[in-house]
Amino acid sequence: MKETPQPSKVSQMVLRLRRAAERNRTAAVAELVGNVHPREVAEALLELDSAERLWCFRHLPAAMKPDVLAGLEELGAVDFINALSDAELAEAVEEMAPDDAADVIADLVAHRGSTVLKLMSKEDSEEIRGLLQYGPETAGGIMTPDVVSLPSDMTVAQALQRLGEVETDEPIYNVFVTDSQGELVGVVRLWDLVRLKDRRATLGEVADRDIVAARVDMDQEEVSRLMRRFDLAAIPVVDQAGRLVGRITADDVMDVLEEEASEDMFRMAGSDDAELGAGSPLTASRIRIRWLLITLLTGVITSTLLKNFINNLSHVLVLSFFVPIVMAMGGNTGIQSSTLLVRAIALGMVRGRGIVRLLFREIAAGVIMGLICGTVIGIWAYYLIGRGNMSIEYPALFLAFTVGTAMLCSMTFGALFGALVPLTLHRFKVDPAVASGPFVTSFNDIFALVTYHSVSISMIVVYKHVYSG
Amino acid sequence: MKETPQPSKVSQMVLRLRRAAERNRTAAVAELVGNVHPREVAEALLELDSAERLWCFRHLPAAMKPDVLAGLEELGAVDFINALSDAELAEAVEEMAPDDAADVIADLVAHRGSTVLKLMSKEDSEEIRGLLQYGPETAGGIMTPDVVSLPSDMTVAQALQRLGEVETDEPIYNVFVTDSQGELVGVVRLWDLVRLKDRRATLGEVADRDIVAARVDMDQEEVSRLMRRFDLAAIPVVDQAGRLVGRITADDVMDVLEEEASEDMFRMAGSDDAELGAGSPLTASRIRIRWLLITLLTGVITSTLLKNFINNLSHVLVLSFFVPIVMAMGGNTGIQSSTLLVRAIALGMVRGRGIVRLLFREIAAGVIMGLICGTVIGIWAYYLIGRGNMSIEYPALFLAFTVGTAMLCSMTFGALFGALVPLTLHRFKVDPAVASGPFVTSFNDIFALVTYHSVSISMIVVYKHVYSG
Structure with a gap:
């Protein structure tokens, strides 16, 4: 068991990746990153110089590229993202979680975003376009559209059955319950759903109707304050009409908190x-x-x-x-x-x-x-x-x-x-x-x-x- | 549906609670707080003067007191906690989540902590004593011992059955898998567990063995960095021998992030x-x-x-x-x-x-x-x-x-x-x-x-x- 990811692990990988790049040993890359978390791979790539970084990224296993790219975006490697080809970007972005994908597209230099989106499947690009319309520091800008919402007349047994078929990029903590108009009327925690004895009860009956939700245009700082105040693992996001459009999870809010704290400190010191x-x-x-x-x-x-x-x-x-x-x-x-x-x-x-x-x-x-x-x-x-x-x-x-x-x-x-x-x-x-x-x-x-x-x-x-x- | 808890809601409650206190209308309190989140009740109490606050708290419904007290502790109402009687404290603390309870006890003036603990059931007080031994800014100090750990030879079907019987104060996001020595060997997300098709597989087979865990003595800042780095909803906490002793959830880490950012900003300005x-x-x-x-x-x-x-x-x-x-x-x-x-x-x-x-x-x-x-x-x-x-x-x-x-x-x-x-x-x-x-x-x-x-x-x-x- 690794107790905590060793910093030396990343440093060692940096040295080995550099050596592989120098000798152009393409096969070595997949081997080196085999059992490593994509986030750590991204951290290692960040330590390399730009040419090495590009070379290594290109020889990563295809399945790992989307997550490593998301990690690099979070670490601020904007220059690197701009250096990738349109086709490379489109391929990786298509496989990313929609909120991460939108972040990558938003980082691109002017006009390149729509070029890359055009290279993707219509379904994926439309989802990302939808997210890009919101301000980057609003609930809409940090949410993922990846939610599970079920009708209020569905039974617990049916709901559990349905959950087995859902495809999501991130784990689900809450099932949102909507009425026939698609309006959010309640929430059931997955933990409670699994433990309910009466499998024939409807979701409408068991749902908690006292929902704390964020509006798409709510400032991200306000979202983090709400989640902190009510100790939430995830918060639903609704549009002006009260329709469910996405969710924000606690790990996104952790990033927001760090970001806002940095922003405040820098601004107070007269910087950015x-x-x-x-x-x-x-x-x-x-x-x-x-x-x-x-x-x-x-x-x-x-x-x-x-x-x-x-x-x-x-x-x-x-x-x-x-x-x-x-x-x-x-x-x-x-x-x-x-x-x-x-x-x-x-x-x-x-x-x-x-x-x-x-x-x-x-x-x-x-x-x-x-x-x-x-x-x-x-x-x-x-x-x-x-x-x-x-x-x-x-x-x-x-x-x-x-x-x-x-x-x-x-x-x-x-x-x-x-x-x-x-x-x-x-x-x-x-x-x-x-x-x-x-x-x-x-x-x-x-x-x-x-x-x-x-x-x-x-x-x-x-x-x-x-x-x- | 309430889209976001209105600030005016808290202010209104403050006015009404104050009026109730002035006229000594004890029955009114339970009515006023009936459908309100305990956190909002705590915020309202904080706006009252000390005598009113004490009066209102004493007339809250018994079931609400533990959560309101936890909220008040988080909001820094240390004077208020010291003003409560030993018996009142013991009663409320016994019903609180162990990590919140330990925070309340830690806030008490010297020696009072052990007096209050003695008034509680042996089981509850020992759990809290266990938590109090860790430094307040370590993983041990912020974790809750409230975990679900199941043996690796248990099948998925058995595990789901068992989860229905577990009592926890907070929802569970991950099931931890331990070997016969109680050592942590893997983790299964509840989301994945619910969706597994093969109900006869053992937890040992389906668990993710690449665990990111925190040691009890790890600094809370380091814990928050780990969770942020790997986008975790909860992190297991292990002792020196690698045995599972608790978990830290993302909502605890949000508090840590705010706390550490405040600490840094104040210290940089020459303050605290x-x-x-x-x-x-x-x-x-x-x-x-x-x-x-x-x-x-x-x-x-x-x-x-x-x-x-x-x-x-x-x-x-x-x-x-x-x-x-x-x-x-x-x-x-x-x-x-x-x-x-x-x-x-x-x-x-x-x-x-x-x-x-x-x-x-x-x-x-x-x-x-x-x-x-x-x-x-x-x-x-x-x-x-x-x-x-x-x-x-x-x-x-x-x-x-x-x-x-x-x-x-x-x-x-x-x-x-x-x-x-x-x-x-x-x-x-x-x-x-x-x-x-x-x-x-x-x-x-x-x-x-x-x-x-x-x-x-x-x-x-x-x-x-x-x-x-």
């Missing part, structure tokens, strides 16, 4: 999960620079502000030593708040009275942490200013107090902004992760600097007024 | 996913401040560096206007790189030759983006320095070039560091997300400032040397 597949530094730069330019714009503003700040306060130059830390602390506090909100929104935890409570909590946390960090940096500032032999007009204690107060304000505003931006984006139906990262940090940077500037100037004006008055 | 459950700003502050103190330490260092920097270069004060943007751009470039690496590691994409390729890609991307951003900020610096009537000793063009070069260096180092830190942590078996965020940003901040400082000083020294020599 397309990067996970992208190879060249040029592509990576193209994706990332968009977000960096937002930060760069901040730089144009902060440098102008600093110019005025330092010109105005050149006799309290010491204050400029603390600009970076006040900005960094405001930024980090903001990121913590927005991460909390982005995640809480993604998990469906933000609703009703909870929102106001959350906002207050963020402000309160900002104040508490600001008091602590403000005190620490104030003490350090006192030491640093007092120690230097700099000609300063103001007492070190006063300047230290100014730095600490500015830190408190910057962190409080950071927490507030960090929470407000994702909430606002969510309200306007924009994915809160889209711009939370770069926007919040950039806002915070400018805000922290303006805060610092304003707090210092006001305090110095007050100080002058009190001591000269 | 415990925050999603925590209510008070004080708790939030306690969790977050740890990471902020790392950044604060950076502030102590940067302020000292800036003091020396500005004292040394007080005649080129203009350079200090660009400190924040150079630091921010280095930091953001670093976060982008570390997000890519953290995610690639979590998805199991980092191995072999790929690592070196990834590192080079990050450096190259840093250089490309640094050249672009350095040029932009250089042009802006030229404009800002040239425009002001400041007495400067050096030509604006030279100073602008200095700023641009410093930006290029800072971004390149940022990308390199951002990629290296998660890789190094991963190598030493530390979760790369643990400290990637605050560490990378703090490192980058100091590094960017030192870079800026060094580039400026060297360029000015060279400039002086060239023009005075």
Whole structure:
């Protein structure tokens, strides 16, 4: 028994496949992949260089090609898929599960998809065309049309008989029960069906009528939330009229969850999960620079502000030593708040009275942490200013107090902004992760600097007024 | 048919339950929750205040309490669980699925767990004790011992007969086949078992022997990766000796995926996913401040560096206007790189030759983006320095070039560091997300400032040397 597929197994296969490719030993390929899971074969192929990969794929046993191709698609090998010939693609795609087939066709460069579909049997290509009409991130886009639906007047015994004749690409966990109009009216779990004592009962009698279903146009994130909420192994998908059109299984949703989590994390960092597949530094730069330019714009503003700040306060130059830390602390506090909100929104935890409570909590946390960090940096500032032999007009204690107060304000505003931006984006139906990262940090940077500037100037004006008055 | 459970349904129930609690109408509770999914009842209870929640829970139909309690545990209502009496807990826990029961017991304040277990039947409490011995984030900690295993010499007909008598809390998707020593030797999907024509074949003959199993001590993240990789609906869990001890179903793994993604995101932002459950700003502050103190330490260092920097270069004060943007751009470039690496590691994409390729890609991307951003900020610096009537000793063009070069260096180092830190942590078996965020940003901040400082000083020294020599 293999307890867990060894990573070394894939690495070993990579070496052997490479050797076979170098010596053009075509017969060796089928032998090497004989007892290996298609997913592991796909992982091994991904490690080869493009020429070797193409050579190996071409000499795989025909029965294995569809599953290996599906695995390669899932691993993001788009370049490889584009390199295959139309005939090769059509042959493999025809044997794939319809949802995997649609994914492969959707990856193809423009116009090639319909060429490949034309080479396939009419029945298969129509099924795939049907799936391709849905957005890739909707229930329709991730479902398989491969369902078992039986009429509600069929008996349990007849149903079990019928199941023996059904052909599916994936195992069935639930039997869907439809009425004479094809509308979904209930669901029977295969597990319960097998165990029913009364084989003469009709499906309509034994079905659970409290169905949780997804509409074809439902966002995949919402689908995953539903399945997680009700612990489902599979969810039926219905069209606008309530007719059953497909199902989504838990393994598809696992992919969705990873995909959505990656998407959120990348977007918060000012990037895109397309990067996970992208190879060249040029592509990576193209994706990332968009977000960096937002930060760069901040730089144009902060440098102008600093110019005025330092010109105005050149006799309290010491204050400029603390600009970076006040900005960094405001930024980090903001990121913590927005991460909390982005995640809480993604998990469906933000609703009703909870929102106001959350906002207050963020402000309160900002104040508490600001008091602590403000005190620490104030003490350090006192030491640093007092120690230097700099000609300063103001007492070190006063300047230290100014730095600490500015830190408190910057962190409080950071927490507030960090929470407000994702909430606002969510309200306007924009994915809160889209711009939370770069926007919040950039806002915070400018805000922290303006805060610092304003707090210092006001305090110095007050100080002058009190001591000269 | 309800297409998707309406959020308004939960909100409506909240209002009605609250009214029932206010008027102490105990009978109303059972009526209100009659046709509602226990998960939705739990969500509604969570919206109530603690006294109302306790009151409502106590008046739920007895049969519903275990599932509602499991839902509340999943939603993080630990305070509520602690507020229940020992007897109430024991009664509900006894009827729960063993894995959910173990989660509830694990949440209890110290020592209370064993008190509650003592109030339960010996059989139930021993099962839960067995589960509690495993770490909460291991396969053993998330599995249910609720499996169906049948001997390999049993025929298909006998197996189907036996399945009719089995009692389980969750549906079964796979029948596990064991040898005379209780060792797992194969697996038959229920779907295939039902459809087998030859009812006299033995399970040993029809079982798939190429089993993917998880060891009890396997990390839950690894389990989810296995299930995702091989598209499994359920995975068997075996002990060190290869004996079957439980199973993990896809719906458990969906929770793991969400949990691990949250954990990574929070850790990268310098926080903890415990925050999603925590209510008070004080708790939030306690969790977050740890990471902020790392950044604060950076502030102590940067302020000292800036003091020396500005004292040394007080005649080129203009350079200090660009400190924040150079630091921010280095930091953001670093976060982008570390997000890519953290995610690639979590998805199991980092191995072999790929690592070196990834590192080079990050450096190259840093250089490309640094050249672009350095040029932009250089042009802006030229404009800002040239425009002001400041007495400067050096030509604006030279100073602008200095700023641009410093930006290029800072971004390149940022990308390199951002990629290296998660890789190094991963190598030493530390979760790369643990400290990637605050560490990378703090490192980058100091590094960017030192870079800026060094580039400026060297360029000015060279400039002086060239023009005075």
